[in-house]
Amino acid sequence: MVDFVHTRDDHSAASPQRPGAGAGERRTGAERGRQNTPPRSDVGTIVLHWATALALIVCLLTGLRVGTFGYVTPRFDMWLSPILPQGELWTWHFLSGLGLFFCASAYLIYVYRGGLTPRNALKKLRIMLIPGAGRMRWDAINVGLHWVAYVLIVIMTATGILNYLGFGGWWVWIHAVTALVAFGYIFLHVVTHYLYGGWWQLFRLFRPAKLVMTRAARPYALLLGTAIGLATIAVAAGIDWTSRDTLVIPHINGAPKIDGVLDDEVWTRARPVSVRTEQGANLGGTGESLVEIRAVHDGTNVYFAFRWEDPTRSMKRTPLIKKADGWHMLASHSDIANVADFYEDKLAIGFSRSPTFGSGESTYMGTDPLPGLPKPLHGMGYHYVAEGNVMDVWQWKASRGGHLGRVDDQYFDTPRKPTPDEWAGKARYQAGYWNDPGRAFYTYNYKSEPPGGYRGPVGIYRLPKDWKAMVAALGSNKLDPTKSDDEGSHWWMTEEETVEYSAEADAAIPVGTVMPGVLISGEYEGDRADIHGAAKWKDGHWSLETVRALRTGSHYDQDFIPGRDLYMWVNVFDHTQIRHTRHMRGVRIVTEP
Amino acid sequence: MLKQSTLTGLSATLFGAAVVLLFLALYHDADRNGPILWSAVLLLIATVVSWLAAASAGEREG
Numbered sequence: 001m002v003d004f005v006h007t008r009d010d011h012s013a014a015s016p017q018r019p020g021a022g023a024g025e026r027r028t029g030a031e032r033g034r035q036n037t038p039p040r041s042d043v044g045t046i047v048l049h050w051a052t053a054l055a056l057i058v059c060l061l062t063g064l065r066v067g068t069f070g071y072v073t074p075r076f077d078m079w080l081s082p083i084l085p086q087g088e089l090w091t092w093h094f095l096s097g098l099g100l101f102f103c104a105s106a107y108l109i110y111v112y113r114g115g116l117t118p119r120n121a122l123k124k125l126r127i128m129l130i131p132g133a134g135r136m137r138w139d140a141i142n143v144g145l146h147w148v149a150y151v152l153i154v155i156m157t158a159t160g161i162l163n164y165l166g167f168g169g170w171w172v173w174i175h176a177v178t179a180l181v182a183f184g185y186i187f188l189h190v191v192t193h194y195l196y197g198g199w200w201q202l203f204r205l206f207r208p209a210k211l212v213m214t215r216a217a218r219p220y221a222l223l224l225g226t227a228i229g230l231a232t233i234a235v236a237a238g239i240d241w242t243s244r245d246t247l248v249i250p251h252i253n254g255a256p257k258i259d260g261v262l263d264d265e266v267w268t269r270a271r272p273v274s275v276r277t278e279q280g281a282n283l284g285g286t287g288e289s290l291v292e293i294r295a296v297h298d299g300t301n302v303y304f305a306f307r308w309e310d311p312t313r314s315m316k317r318t319p320l321i322k323k324a325d326g327w328h329m330l331a332s333h334s335d336i337a338n339v340a341d342f343y344e345d346k347l348a349i350g351f352s353r354s355p356t357f358g359s360g361e362s363t364y365m366g367t368d369p370l371p372g373l374p375k376p377l378h379g380m381g382y383h384y385v386a387e388g389n390v391m392d393v394w395q396w397k398a399s400r401g402g403h404l405g406r407v408d409d410q411y412f413d414t415p416r417k418p419t420p421d422e423w424a425g426k427a428r429y430q431a432g433y434w435n436d437p438g439r440a441f442y443t444y445n446y447k448s449e450p451p452g453g454y455r456g457p458v459g460i461y462r463l464p465k466d467w468k469a470m471v472a473a474l475g476s477n478k479l480d481p482t483k484s485d486d487e488g489s490h491w492w493m494t495e496e497e498t499v500e501y502s503a504e505a506d507a508a509i510p511v512g513t514v515m516p517g518v519l520i521s522g523e524y525e526g527d528r529a530d531i532h533g534a535a536k537w538k539d540g541h542w543s544l545e546t547v548r549a550l551r552t553g554s555h556y557d558q559d560f561i562p563g564r565d566l567y568m569w570v571n572v573f574d575h576t577q578i579r580h581t582r583h584m585r586g587v588r589i590v591t592e593p
Numbered sequence: 594m595l596k597q598s599t600l601t602g603l604s605a606t607l608f609g610a611a612v613v614l615l616f617l618a619l620y621h622d623a624d625r626n627g628p629i630l631w632s633a634v635l636l637l638i639a640t641v642v643s644w645l646a647a648a649s650a651g652e653r654e655g
Contacts, residue, residue, distance in 0.1 A: 043648040047641055050608070058619060085619045092619060206605045208648040 038200045040209035044110050044222035048103055049205055055099035056153070060183050061085055062093040065365050067176050068380070076180065081379070086366025090358035090584070097160055098233050100153065106229030113224055115216030120146050138196035145189055152182045164584050168278025168288040244355075246588040247273045247568065249295040249560060255303060256296070258405075258545045260536035262305050270294035270305070273587055275570055277308075280581030281340045282482075282574035284311045289572040289581050291347075297550055297591065302560045306544040306570070310345055312484040313537040314575035315491040317344040317399045318517035319478075320446060322509055326457030329446065330479075330514070335453045337428050338378040339577040341481040344398040344491070345537075346573035347544060348580060350412070351392040351558040352385075355567045355586050362391050362412045364431075370415055374422050374429040377451055378578060384415045384432025392558040393433070394531055396544055399491045399518050400442040406524055407531040407546050409436040411556040426450045436556045438526020443519045445493070460506075462498035462519060467509045470497065470516075478514045481575055487537070495521035527554045550591075562593040597650040604643030611636035 041049075065084040068077035077084075085092070111117055120143050127133050127140040159175035193201050211221060248271060256264035275291045283289055291308040318331045319342055331342035352360030364370070365381035376382055385391055391412040396402050415431040422429035427448065447459030464470035470493060471478075475486030485491070493516050499505055509515075523529075533546040551559040558566055567586035573579075595603075614633035618624045 040651070043644050046644055054612070054615065058615075061619070088625070091625055206608070207601050208604070208644040208651075210648045210652045 038207065039197070039204045040207040041204045042114070042116075042211040043208040044114060044211055044225065045116075046205055046208050047222065048107050048110060048225070052100065052103040052107070055096045055103060056182065057186070058092055058096035059100060059156075060179055062089040062096065063176070063179050064183075065089050066093060067179075068365070078379075081367055084366070086369045086381070087364050088358045088361055089365055090363065091356065091361070094164070094357055094584070097157075098236065100157065101236055102229040102233045104153065104157070105232040106225035108225075109228045110221050110225035113218045114211050114221035115214045115218070117216075122147065135196060138192060142189075142192050142196055145185070145192060149182070149185060149189070152178055152185060156182065163278070166276025166278055166583050166585075168276075168581075169286040172279055172287070240585070244585050244588060245273045245275065246590055247271075247293055247295055249297050249302060249589065249591045251592050252296045252298060255298050255301065255547070256305070256545060258303075258532060258534050258547050260534040260543050260545055262294075262307060262543050262545065266296050266303075267294050267305050270296050275583050275587060277570060277572055277581035277583045280572055280574060281576040281579035283309070283572070283581070287581065289574070291570045291572060293568075293570065293587070295589070297560060300550060301547050302550050302591075304349070304544075304546045306347060306349070306542075306546075308347065308542055308570075308572050309540060310537070310542050310572065310574050311540050312345075312482065312575070313398075313487070313542075314343065314345045314481065315399050315485040315489055316342045316481060316516075316575070317397075317491060318342060318444070318446075319491065320458065320460070320515045320517055321479075322511050322513045322515070323457070324511055327446070327460050327515070328456070329454040329458055329517075331454075333378075335449055335451045336377040336379075337577055338380070338579070340579055341575065343481070343573075343575045343577050344400065344402070345542065345575060346398065346402075346580070347396045347542070348571040348573070349394040350569040350571075351394075351566045351589070352389065352569075352586070353558070353566060354385075354389050354391075355588070357584065359569045359582070360391055360567060360586060361385060361389065362432075370431060373415060373431070374418050374425065376431075377425075377428050380578065382415070382431035382433070383412045385412050387414055390556060390558075392556065394546065394548075396533055396535060396546070397442075398535070399516070401440070401520070401524070402533070402535055403490075404441075404520065405532050405534060406441070406529075407533040408440060409438075409528045409530045409548075409557070410434065411436060413556070436527035436530070436554060438528030439522070439524060440528055441520050441522050441524055442492070443521065445515070445517050445519045460501045462493070462495075463501055463505045463509065464493060464497060464515065465499055466497075467513060467515075471513060474514060474516070484537075491516045492518040492520050495519065527552070527556060530554070530557065560589070560591045562591050565590055594653070595646070595650060597647050597654055600643055600647035600650050604640050604647055607636050607640040607643055611640055 061084055064077055064080055066089060068081055124140050124143045127136050155178045156175060159171050162171045163175055252266050252269060254266060256266045272292050272294045277291055278288045280287045289309040291306060294305040296303050318329060318334050318339060320327045321330050331339040333339055350359055354360035362383050362385045364384060367379040368375045369381050393410040393412060395408045395410055397408060412432045416434060418429050421427035445461050473490040475489030477483050477485050530552050531546055531548045533544055535542055535544040566589040568589050569586055571580035571582055611633050614629055618630035618633055621629060624630055
């Protein structure tokens, strides 16, 4: 990788080509006679230095924002949040990472071909041990720091590639921590070069000179380095694109039974695609979940089978507990729509015509990614897309119809106009993320409160007719969101099971009683009712089968049509409201005739 | 032919402007297709050309 400032070798005996002057450094006869003449650096070093510096800084700034969302180093990232960029940063992050690929390969070629290897010879480090080495000691320190930078960039590149391919957990942590160290390195690097040679040591990187052609140098060092660098990123991008997964949807006869059990014969005829997802909340602390996807169609409907890792069956969605002064929300951060404890499991599936980064350019991070519109309550960002790039979003929600045969049909589109309550910060503005037209059958059993709310008793709409039967339906695990809920447990109440809230009915329910936060009433209607599904949890995995018409004709849906490819993203929510897993490369979907 | 010192100054100015525009694009809703980013890219290319020209001018001037 490029050294950030080309060290001046004017004291170096390690420069065999031209004793008394640095390799790659231009010192004319006149300069030798005038020791105070400001130094210059060879033009290749200047070009590659600044290319690396810009790529690295963009990578770091965008990566720190990504880290803010991923909670890798949450406090530090949130502290830095005001100075971090906002918006669709995945593309910037990956393209600047590709820029670092270019710089690294170009620099290697340039240094070797330019005969510049003595510049950063490790044997220079010995000078640090010599008493009274003075200024030369700073030269040695700078060489040492350059090697630290090389190691940091190698680690960041390797772990970045692993993250890109879907390996999360410790790899994400190492990537993030190394990036933070690199952030600090930049300042240290500038200071130590200043201490070595003052302002002119820094300014030399704006003062180009021709590369000195020593005996070790070969011609066209920068040209060849650039060519090799470009070839490297072309190969990397080509490998990335051609190695992306494709989910083929074959035409079959005989539909699978939608029961959440993937034992149908048709699934054996569907070639599965496995997607590594990462950087979500919970999931046993790893934040990772491997999602296996199959799909078939029968000419009328498309059927999907998903199986994903989740160590716990989580059914509780913002339940309530009765205390002496009334009903209280058990979940934390419900006021800012960022619950990660008492929440149901979910799976989101997005279909887009766009294969681009950021889940088809639908993810915009930051505390205020849409200036002039309400800020996201949770400070993480928004989902929305550009005009004409609608993403069809299917969301299976464990306790909001997920065990009653329903999958919510939603979409990402251009940002909506906020309602008065959203302008006032009393309700959650969701930018371009919204529900298909129609109606869902779930509502909430508590009165909505703005940020800062849910700290005390909350208003309740309905109470169970038979609180003992309601408590029995919750199963054995009522108060530990990290443990699995019982199979068959109901963390919702239907309209028929409840009565309107009254103080008299409330008085009959003892303090300490836990009650679901979800109410089910009526039926799904309209476009929103397009998807049916069934799910089962067993042995640390959820299995979900879904069915939808191949073509719905809705503006908010993506149709599955032969010859019209789609790209799919899946996100696992382990009892978390928004902190889902993610993956970087969309899965291409090909529908067979 | 421009002198090396002139080209050095020009390239530093171009580079400074390019960096400002690049970060303006990054901080302007992470604009990836707008004129700000493309202006930054063009200025960066012009900077590299100026650097190469400054190096050549230095060689000519001895």
